[in-house]
Amino acid sequence: MQTDDNTRHAEKMARIKAARDRMMQEKQGEKGLVIVHTGKGKGKSSSGFGMILRCIAHGMPCAVVQFIKGAWDTGERRLLTTHFGDLCQFHAMGEGFTWETQDRERDIAAARAGWEKAKQLIRDPSIRMVLLDEINIALRYDYLDLDEVLAFLRDEKPPMTHVVLTGRNAKSELIALADLVTEMEQVKHPFRDGIKAQPGVEF
Numbered sequence: 012m013q014t015d016d017n018t019r020h021a022e023k024m025a026r027i028k029a030a031r032d033r034m035m036q037e038k039q040g041e042k043g044l045v046i047v048h049t050g051k052g053k054g055k056s057s058s059g060f061g062m063i064l065r066c067i068a069h070g071m072p073c074a075v076v077q078f079i080k081g082a083w084d085t086g087e088r089r090l091l092t093t094h095f096g097d098l099c100q101f102h103a104m105g106e107g108f109t110w111e112t113q114d115r116e117r118d119i120a121a122a123r124a125g126w127e128k129a130k131q132l133i134r135d136p137s138i139r140m141v142l143l144d145e146i147n148i149a150l151r152y153d154y155l156d157l158d159e160v161l162a163f164l165r166d167e168k169p170p171m172t173h174v175v176l177t178g179r180n181a182k183s184e185l186i187a188l189a190d191l192v193t194e195m196e197q198v199k200h201p202f203r204d205g206i207k208a209q210p211g212v213e214f
Contacts, residue, residue, distance in 0.1 A: 043172040044190040049181035052195030059142045071139040074100040074132040079145035085214040122154035140173040147178025
């Protein structure tokens, strides 16, 4: 009986492998992707930084522009600037969450400065990935012109450059433009139980 189960399992896995191999042979193209991480769940920025670390591991020059959390002393900022500054540029352009600054004009100016830096980095063909951390928040509050951002990504991004845009409430037009979109869904969060943000988990 055990032998029959093992034989059936092996045959099933062989069929799956053959189908996967055929599918992978058909997918040979490469291109620079527009990647969006959005949703109410935790992990949007974390996933973006994971991609940045993958680039570094492959020796691919990359860059980060932070639009909101620029004032935070985060673990990823420490790691990247201290150990990988030769491969990853890090630009903290934000001044904190909007409820902390309470100054719309200042927030708009910071977002515009971040976007100008982002465009400069994306235009550089030697940089393979640019993470625009929390840019979706700047777009949500109209600190940046959505049409301008979409036009730039569509018309000026070098063909092999990946651009990752994170933050809640991604605009539907950005989702339509993107090649890869992931929505993080919140199931449970310790904040609701009185647990504050902690190093190594949130920052």
